[in-house]
Amino acid sequence: MxxxxxxxxxxxxxxxxxxxxxxxxxxxxxxxxxxxxxxxxxxxxxxxxxxxxxxxxxxxxxxxxxxxxxxxxxxxxxxxxxxxxxxxxxxxxxxxxxxxxxxxxxxxxxxxxxxxxxxxxxxxxxxxxxxxxLIDAAMFREWIVNVGQRPAPARLAHVVMELRRRLAVTKRAEAAAIEFPLTQEQIGEALGITPVHANRIIKQLRQDGIVDVSKGQVQVLDETKLAKFAPFDDRYLHLDPSA
Amino acid sequence: MxxxxxxxxxxxxxxxxxxxxxxxxxxxxxxxxxxxxxxxxxxxxxxxxxxxxxxxxxxxxxxxxxxxxxxxxxxxxxxxxxxxxxxxxxxxxxxxxxxxxxxxxxxxxxxxxxxxxxxxxxxxxxxxxxxxxLIDAAMFREWIVNVGQRPAPARLAHVVMELRRRLAVTKRAEAAAIEFPLTQEQIGEALGITPVHANRIIKQLRQDGIVDVSKGQVQVLDETKLAKFAPFDDRYLHLDPSA
DNA sequence: GCGCATCCTTAACCTTTGTTGGAACAGGTC
DNA sequence: GACCTGTTCCAACAAAGGTTAAGGATGCGC
Structure with missing residues (x-):
């Protein structure tokens, strides 16, 4: 390298x-x-x-x-x-x-x-x-809100939105798909739910035409639906040094 | 002052x-x-x-x-x-x-x-x-674990244990009681549950003779039971500068 | 003392999530 | 091909937690 x-x-x-x-x-x-x-x-x-x-x-x-x-x-x-x-x-x-x-x-x-x-x-x-x-800490704060306040499907959608925003900075988020190399068990561990339930909500988000989480990646099926389902404000990422 | x-x-x-x-x-x-x-x-x-x-x-x-x-x-x-x-x-x-x-x-x-x-x-x-x-961030990490992994009664017990440990440093934690000026609604907001459920688990912890949360303070009813119910490791508070 | 606001408490019912157990599938190895 | 192992997927049932609604306590201002 x-x-x-x-x-x-x-x-x-x-x-x-x-x-x-x-x-x-x-x-x-x-x-x-x-x-x-x-x-x-x-x-x-x-x-x-x-x-x-x-x-x-x-x-x-x-x-x-x-x-x-x-x-x-x-x-x-x-x-x-x-x-x-x-x-x-x-x-x-x-x-x-x-x-x-x-x-x-x-x-x-x-x-x-x-x-x-x-x-x-x-x-x-x-x-x-x-x-x-400090930005690290800000992300933890948002993660607490995610796990503490949102229903499981919205939690997953939020994690996807965040990762997508962060990958965009490195110029590697293609329009509709992002890398997401977590097994369903790990998704459960991230969201504070069991792997069985993780599977349920992944299925639901797919059926609702919002996102498709599979094979180590996430396909955004409907941008508008996703934005409505999981409103995302990236302020907590503090990406702008002057703000 | x-x-x-x-x-x-x-x-x-x-x-x-x-x-x-x-x-x-x-x-x-x-x-x-x-x-x-x-x-x-x-x-x-x-x-x-x-x-x-x-x-x-x-x-x-x-x-x-x-x-x-x-x-x-x-x-x-x-x-x-x-x-x-x-x-x-x-x-x-x-x-x-x-x-x-x-x-x-x-x-x-x-x-x-x-x-x-x-x-x-x-x-x-x-x-x-x-x-x-950075210790702030470490506490957020533990808070994520609390909200994500523990059942509601253990979440409350954990928050009590943490606050108790931190108050002890300021020499103001009397043996069995600590200040805890949160309403039940705020306890719910801290643990990611509804106020009704907060009331339920407070009642349960009281009946089980573990802690009594009321009137802005927490009475520890049984030290041993509490330690068993909510195992607490204060390492994440990083209170020792050399460790 | 009365009225008001905030907080605590409980009950009944409903939704979400956990548990258990198992089937189907893919990739890798022998 | 047969056999792993890890993963995805699913169903039936149980438990935890949310919702709604309402009564009782407590403290404060007047």
Whole structure:
């Protein structure tokens, strides 16, 4: 994997979310990044561990999740390329959840040491990364609303809308279909429902002609119906650095 | 309200959560803080606003919440004294949720300008505040698990356990009772259930001799039963700066 | 003391979601 | 081809939680 591509995916994300000046960008460009490939369905870091680096997703999909004592698993967020899903470990040394690949992925590891040196040398880069973790928190807030307030079918539709909006930034959301590499069991874990019920609502959304969730992707069947069924306001994603 | 008391509540929180050296502490001490009193049930900042300062809770209780288009309200977190519930607005200019007092409260407002100057001058203070916002996110993650995975009675017990643990840090959790100034409707909004159902589970927990939620407080009826009913691991609160 | 508003409480009924168990299908391996 | 394993799909029944409606308590203002 060529270093220019790696940096491009990182910088695209940071640039859409914050304003970076040329000096910041060149400082980020000189960050050492160790590229590694990862199988699908494998933990990158697990609950209780103390990682020594942060993980940039160069290509692929990851989820973060927590497991309860009763064995239930809750998916907390879905991550796409360009994101650093465990940036929080920079200041929260011990993981309180798992980070897992959904599909075979290319990852870039950046040591805490080099990140800390960078943030201390350049407060404006610290601000950008800080902001990134705050957007993470904003997405968790919306996820709470999703699980707490919406009926199951609307929950699924909302997750689809969000992922679609985020993929659009990376220029990879084709008009009507997006990648969605979750099994029905994982969809259940994301929405706080059983896999059986996940299957029911997927069927229902398909029959109602709204979206078709299958084979690792989502086909939007009717844009208008979807927008009506799951009203989506992307403000919480804070994609505009000046707003 | 005497300035020393104000600083004490802020520093206690930051000190239990991060390691601050004497120079950091004295820099924080010189932060300008405008103290104001607020009625109960009133918004401090609302969704869509662009506040110019952050709000320290000196005395009282606040919640953060989001309202859906269908009118449902979801409480996202409960905040106690010493906390800065909208620290995130430092880098996320536009609020994506509301911050509301539950009871008459004393608040300290600290301008974004002075906080930004401080974090840029002292990277270690920036790290401490950054860490604080990351703990915020960790609490949201646990809140997602609570709403997504646990049956309603266990959800309530978990919220009680968490608040109890956090109040203990401020030395105000008496052995068997804690302040819990939420109406049953608000409890429902926190747990993602209707007020009627909130009433049902409160009754059940009381009858089962676990906790008694009433009159703005929670009485723990049986410590052992509670611990068994709602196993609680406080790791996600990241109260130990070195862990 | 009366009236008003807010909160707590309960009951009956209905809808959504969970549980159990099993069939059908695909991809991979021997 | 036969045999895995993981996934999708489905049906019947049970449990949790939502809805509606209404009565009782409590505190506050007048």
């Amino acid at each position: 060529d270093r220019e591509t790696v940096l491009a995916s990182l910088l695209r994300r940071l640039n859409t979310v914050s304003k970076l000046d040329p000096a910041d960008i060149s400082a980020i460009r000189s960050l050492p990044i160790a590229v590694r490939h990862w199988e699908g369905g494998r933990a990158i870091v697990s609950d209780g561990e103390r990682p020594k680096d942060c993980c940039l997703i160069i290509e692929g999909f990851c989820v973060r999740s927590k497991t309860t004592v009763r064995g239930g698993r809750q998916i907390l967020s879905i991550h796409i390329r360009g994101e650093i899903p465990d940036l929080q470990s920079l200041h929260l040394q011990t993981m309180d959840h798992d980070l897992i690949t959904l599909v075979p992925s290319t990852l870039g590891f950046i040591s805490h040491a080099s990140l800390r040196a960078l943030t201390h040398a350049r407060p404006s880069v610290a601000d950008a990364l800080w902001r990134d973790t | 005497d300035r020393e008391t104000v600083l004490a509540s802020l520093l206690r929180r930051l000190n239990t959560v991060s390691k601050l050296d004497p120079a950091d502490i004295s820099a924080i001490r010189s932060l300008p803080i405008a103290v104001r009193h607020w009625e109960g049930g009133r918004a401090i900042v609302s969704d869509g606003e662009r506040p110019k300062d952050c709000c320290l809770i000196i005395e009282g209780f606040c919640v953060r919440s989001k309202t859906t288009v269908r009118g449902g309200r979801q409480i996202l977190s409960i905040h106690i004294r010493g906390e800065i519930p909208d620290l995130q607005s430092l880098h996320l200019q536009t609020m994506d949720h509301d911050l509301i007092t539950l009871v008459p409260s004393t608040l300290g407002f600290i301008s974004h300008a002075s906080l930004r100057a401080l974090t840029h001058a002292r990277p270690s203070v920036a790290d401490a505040l950054w860490r604080d916002t």
